[in-house]
């Protein structure tokens with residue numbers, strides 16, 4: 001495990017690259033996290049260093065395609081900072097973005113805090129604390145030039161590939177009655193249509209949400225009222241370029257879009 005100085009040094013390197021829009025090959029051996037716990041410790045320090053308000057949480061790699069994209073075996077949690085949130089219909093800069101993909105996602109906003117616990121939360125317990133469901137788009141990136149080689153501990157330290165995030169309006173329909181497993185949003189990009197599938201997200205986006213609550217629980221954290229959790233891409237990451245518009249229509253759940261400049 002890294003000591004506090006090593007954690008602070010690793011988070012500073014990542015923070016500086018994040019803000020300069022530059023990439024690194026790997027964290028130096030002396031400050032490189034080697035396991036998930038060390039990765040999350042660096043990520044927490046990164047949040048502190050940013051002095052930004054926490055908007056919510058992202059889950060990377062809840063789908064087979066997401067896992068393949070960053071070469072990990074299962075989900076990783078990351079923080080969404082307020083400065084990285086773009087309004088629905090707004091414009092995202094491609095500057096410094098090497099990953100260059102857009103991802104349609106299901107996002108939940110918490111209505112109330114989850115009470116801290118030592119035992120796992122059930123899916124229903126977490127859902128009972130949710131207020132709203134939203135269509136969302138994630139625009140991930142990595143501070144590692146070769147994110148496929150970085151490994152899960154470094155990817156967790158680097159905030160689970162968080163970069164930019166677009167939250168659509170809250171679903172007006174009774175979202176609790178919608179079958180999220182069989183939901184199939186349509187993504188329109190450069191005149192082509194792509195169909196996502198709720199089932200791709202850990203079998204059910206609600207299971208992904210509960211995974212996040214339980215992952216945070218093991219870190220001594222809990223989901224809080226107002227926080228948003230975006231559950232990971234429901235379609236293989238779609239390549240994007242400046243000039244594109246990425247529009248996702250989730251049917252009864254609603255629509256969300258972003259332009260790239």
Ligand SMILES: C[C@H](O)CC(=O)C(=O)O
Pocket residue numbers: 059060061062063065066067069070103138140141160161231232233237
């Ligand atoms: C960056 C990767 O595509 C992982 C991810 O953010 C996701 O699966 O969602």
